[in-house]
Amino acid sequence: MKLFQFRHSPFCEKVRLLLSAKSVSYAVEEVTPGLGQVDLFRRSGQRQVPVLQDGDELVVGSVAIGRYLEKAVAEPALLPSNAQDRARALLWENWADTTMAHGARMALLQAVSQDNELRRALLPVATPSLLRDLLGAFPGEVMAGVSQLLTHGGSQQLKQALEHLTVLTADGGPLIGEHYSVADLAIGAQLYGLRFPHCAGAELAGAGVPGIGDHPLFEPLFAWRDQLYQAVGRVTPSPVQDSQPSA
Template sequence: MLELHQFRHSAFCLKVRMTLHAKDLSFREVEVTPGLGQLSVFRMSGQRQVPVLVDGDQVFADSSAICRYLETLRPEPALLPSDPLQRAQVELIEDWADTTLAASTRAALLQAAADDGQLRLALLPDDLPAPLRQVMSGVPGGWLSTLGDLLGQEQRASMLSSLTALAEGLDQNGYLVGNKLTLADLAVAAQLSLLRFPSSSGDALAGRGVPGLSDHPRLQSLFHWRDQLEAQLNQRDPAATE
């Protein structure tokens, strides 16, 4: 059984879960506790970030590397087109989503969480002991803004402009590249989760997100697309996740 070591609310981990669902692969989720839990991730994979996928004695880190392993493990349905130009387009969009878009959505979420204690609480791991939860909920959020850059005006405008262009492209056939689901769709859909959490994030987070972006009129069709994509993938094999 494949094992996915993850932070439940990480967009990179969602990208891998969506890929596993798209390929109808069964897997077990192992929730990693930020900080201490990353020691075992390091021991296992030689680096401390999640997602990490374990398949028997093989260990893979990095969502893009994991998705490529899954593509060889289960080639159908192919998430990387065989047409060279389309494949290049998918890889470019995936890379943009995992870097530029991810940096912007992370900064936007950090900013929102710094301002909103309820959101901070909802983002904590479900299995965090109650006393620690209580302590965390009482801590002012200002320290979060030291964790990374806050979203600048220019970065926000550039993200909105790219996402609007993607939304307009999607209106035509429902996929970002060609007329089939690819890793480009999954990488973008996953990063959108930090702006507006999907239903798979659980009741505390579903529909919530970054004020001003989660409810932005130009992004609504994109969130709707993401929700439909997720519903379609989860329907494929509801029993896939143990």
């Protein structure tokens, strides 16, 4: 299988977690924002990542990919067999992919707007080094408008949700029942940019959103996330292959 990805997209991280949990080996193709997306559109009829290719089949979006993998590789099951638990898992996944994803994206954007180093480290791997350096050197004011994106209320809402998650994961185990499910993977993935895990690479590991990624209150939540990563075998950095748009 091949994953078309942006390396630091939490939805791509969700798919990498799903693939790791299912012990599926895969190649990645790093999609260059802009040009690479034109190529992706040609292939898949839309421009967003993640897209998973399995032979002739293209599956678009983390939810569809999750359902596809569940059919293709039955074990371990990531959707609980019990109907009530399955409904819970799907609701959690939907919340993580929408409300949590929005809050986490805004919080990371705000952090990036105030931190040149973080901005440089997050640029696509395919970006030529000169451009990378130039963009990294952008003065804070250029990005200052972004700071308005996450209102105080939005930031409080995210922190409150993370406090609830910290309570719900306090025993260190799965959110639902005895086994990890799409609920844990979807939430773990959206924690990605709040405090980058080891597999994000040496430049980013441990960095993230000040006041969240480094706050003692959320330490047990990130410890839970790291335990989840260990359990599904997502411990090494993803392979990176630059996109090569076809002619």
